[in-house]
Amino acid sequence: SLLSAPIRAAHHVLTTNKRPPPAPAAKASTAMSGQSSGCGFLTSVVVHGDSALSEQEKELGRRLRRLYPAVDERETPLPRSWSPKDKFSYIGLSQNNLRVHYKGHGKTPKDAASVRATHPIPAACGVYYFEVKIVSKGRDGYMGIGLSAQGVNMNRLPGWDKHSYGYHGDDGHSFCSSGTGQPYGPTFTTGDVIGCCVNLINNTCFYTKNGHSLGIAFTDLPPNLYPTVGLQTPGEVVDANFGQHPFVFDIEDYMREWRTKIQAQIISRGQGLKVGNNSSPFSPDRMVASYLVHHGYCATAEAFARSTDQAVHEELASIKNRQKIQKLVLSGRMGEAIETTQQLYPTLLERNPNLLFMLKVRQFIEMVNGTDSEVRCLGGRSPKSQDSYPGSPNPSPSHSASIHSLASPAKPSGSHSYLPGFDSSCSNGVAPGRPHPSAHCPKQLPSTPSNAELNTINSVRSQQANACTSGDIDMEVDHYSNGVSGSSSNGFLNGSSKHDIELEDCDADMDPALPRRQLCGGSQAAIERMIHFGRELQSMSEHLRRECGKNAANKKMLKDAFSLLAYSDPWSSPVGYQLDSIQREPVCSTLNSAILETHNLPKQPPLALAVGQASQCLSVMARSGIGSCAFASVDDYLH
């Protein structure tokens, strides 16, 4: 029954809070580096508690993000220091594992020793760079700087073995997986800064000496190489710079060149598309046209089709119908939206019980919000600014906004990265659903309305509901705009005096700075109606489960929706995000897609599909070691 819902919700909230808090050290490191990578050595660094050091870490984080914006460090952390675990015993590390010194005998080449960085170079860097300063050349200056794959023998200098590459200071030779070197560059010694740049687009590597590029040293490099240094005689000391300090060589200038190259390639491919015919659904003209039709911008779609000699693939009437429904959904009038859908597409919802359920859940949420038609006419307030979609036939702002939210998934609002019609296509295991952001953490303990109170509310239910027809809602809006429940001009009963007192209590609890928001718009009758509706929803859910089997998504959807009632102020609760009008958009687009499908039209516009594919493609490229993904951000083309 519904009554149990708040308790479950409370439990849900509790378990959320009960999650073991992260270890303080790790937490601090996260905060300092600005990364969630939880890199092992970072924690140890923080334990030292050196504030200058933390400043350095911050600087490192900033520089790495600027250099390698396409790298997702949760998946592929960047090298930040030498690994104390992945080194030969003759290697000593100090200064936060950035300084390397030799501590062996250094008698023969058998005494050579190397150390690898903590992580391999992620392909999504596109171009990767690090520098090594020769602090001391030691006895003979047999230093090697380079790259090696995991597992390559560390009792060697970089370059001597398979999957190992190095540039040696004593002779200036390059060693490409071989014991004999090739003449490559000048020798290097104490005071010199040697840089190593890996180009993950063409899989080459070049070195720099004191900021001067020495030219290509290696080609056809394998993926997943680690920055590596090797030393061989006593006294040899080198310092690494993985981004802790500005580089001597202007690597960003080199990156600019490659970004320009990649983008020129993209543009030139795009031009190939333009001259092609319009037969492919992915020809630019048809992509634009179908996008317009899909979202029901009929005037624009018509004009565009005319100017590009295309046929509009759907009757205008149908576009208008869909537009009407969309408008209702986006303005939170779910009841009407469902009704209209049933009128216009009689069999659609019958055949899609899960869709209907989703719509109903949304309707429930809108009731809580006080925006659904059924509760609005019961005297709820209607915050104009939030809900009133202007009567214009063109709700474009909402769609363009959703594209932006896709472009920058890290928006603090916590809105889903989402493009209408795109969500479902990409959730097939490739892009796991984003956990809803923790930014909504409760700032205070939720004061759950007691059962007693709810019971009271139930008992004071009045004879309102059916009195409301979907008539001139817009006119009524003006009457209720002040949100005060007691002055219903329609003469509905507004609850008992007890309710009024309760409201005052609520007011006291509320943050005075926040706009006044009340459950179901503050109308007692509306609350009654909402509760009743909730029960129907509960039984519909049970019915569905019997008919179609368990559905985790449905279950979660219902639980989340019901959880809203567990808080005196649902809007600022951990589940309050559901009340945000932006959450109407996925519902709207799912419904839109379903309608289109019945007309044998694609359930998502090819444009959205293409954008989605492009973003997916980039992350697949990153995982497959194709470096050009670094310079092909989808964002660059969405603005």
Place this chain on the structure above:
Amino acid sequence: MACMLEAPLRISVLSEVTATSRHYVDRLFDPDPQKVLQGVIDMKNAVIGNNKQKANLIVLGAVPRLLYLLQQPTSSLELRTECAVVLGSLAMGTENNIKSLVDCHIIPALLQGLLCQDLKFIEACLRCLRTVFISPVTPVQLLFTDPTVIPHLMSLLSRSQRTQEYITQIFSHCCKTPEHQMILYNHGAIQNIAPLLMSPSYKVQMQALKCFSVLAYENTQVSMTLVNVLVDGELLTQVFVKMMQRDRPIEMQLTAAKCLTYMCRAGAIRTDDTCIIMKTLPCLVRMCSKERLLEERVEGAETLAYLMEPDVELQRIASITDHLVAMLADYFKYPSSVSAIADIKRLDHDLKHAHELRQAAFKLYASLGANDEDIRKKITETENMMDRIVSGLSESSIKVRLAAVRCLHSLSRSVQQLRTSFHDHAVWKPLMKLLQNAPDEVLVMASSTLCNLLLEFSPSKEPILESGVVELLCSLTQSDSPALRVNGIWALMNMAFQADQKVKVEIVRALGTEQLFRLLSDPDANVLMKTLGLLRNLLSTRPHIDQIMSSHGKQIMQAVTLILEGEHGIEVKEQTLCILGNIADGHTAKELIMTNDDMLQKIKSYMGHSNVKLQLAATFCVSNLIWNEEDGEEDAATAHKGDDTGGNPVARGSQERQDKLREMGFVDILHKLTQASDPNLCDRAKTAMQQYLA
């Protein structure tokens, strides 16, 4: 109008001209101005992209009529503008078209047109002027004949992006001499053009940038001004550095690098400035890479060669940057065997640039190897390098020959290369060939290289001597060019060093004493120095000294006297005193001094000279005069002195000389000099004194 009268004379060409072309010209003479206008517009549409039509119209005399209409105050502005447009279109054709237009005095007419207020008309005139001026057949001087033109063009820069583009393009093409630079500079070119670097139009930016490169070239005043110019609060050098960023168009990077290079070479930016070492130099090296177009690679290599020519540090950095030395080897692979087969167009393109590429590479190698031995070694070790130079020396293109000999010259400064690769590849052969009737600039480089090949440790010296080079070198000493005279005499000097008697005699014979003494009074100090050097080398080892002095003693003593009495620098006098010292070493030759009291007085006074070097040389001379031959000990003070210790001791002679010199007061002076603060002088004086004690 003169041209129009000429036109009917070209009857033979006329016969080929189609009737339609004639119709277009006829319409320009219609009494109805509206019809004339329509005729010009139709003509405009007819000539676009049609070179034959353009030529026809020019032959039919359209140009003078168009110019007439353009200049006529009664013509409507629209008609005048259309006329300028058509003329601009005609100029876009062949070089012959341009010549015809210039012959019809189109330039003054268009410049006059710029005084009009109407922007569209001005733009049309400027566009046409631009097209005419950027042609190599147009004399650039025409821009500067009327002194009011430049200031007026400066004032038009503010009118529109088009005026900016055309005017800056005209400037950058017409600024060819230091005078042109100063005219533009004095009319505020820098202040007027600098803001255009920030123009939203790429074309304007580029033309402005090109202007700065031609203005700064070898011009210290302009360059010094440029370094202090601010554009939008930013130093001009920084603006140029930004333009060299690797994501900018190549043309922009290259031109910005040229600007900075020229400013650096003009002394306005230090060679160790970051903007040169870390930005300009690497940018220019990138321009030499295989990825760049052939034209860009040529320009990049030439600019880089120019940038680092005087600075060994830049040469060292460039030599390790991006495998430049190896990268340049690719410049010699055009036309490649692939391009010949692949397609004719490519082959043609490659052929056209092959010479340019080769000479640019030679120039850059010459610059790279100018000072550093390691770099020279690296260059000569580059694949087939010496063979390439050798074949470059005999290429048909003079530009390539000159660059190749420059490269060879640069490498010839290396003792090791002279001993090895130069000899192995017998570079002297093509070099000798090159020296026969080559233009002066080639000759200077080739003879200078020859100087190095004639150094005593060079194994090429022998074969060169045998090839009869003496006559050639002697003829160089008679050249009008001081550089050639120096090289000629220098080579002879090197040749005479420790040479056989036969060679020395040959030199004296071929040169002739007359020429030798003419050279001793040469206005060029360098020539004089090398001539004295030659004399000194000729006068080494006793038999040679005695032989030469016996035949030319009188003239030589005369010349020595003249020089010692003349207004010359310390080095010249020192060298002369050394010659005297060598003469004093001869058996019979020394009598020429001993019997010349005037000379002895001169030597005495130089022993008391304020300059230690001259004191040393004079003392050396005296020391030789008083030497006890049986002692046989050689004074090793000069390497140019022979090492022959043999000879017939004439002890009595030395005693007499010692006595005479003592009488003349030399002993007192020598005694004083043994107390000299300079240890060398002190030693030398002591050694001389010992001769008296012996």
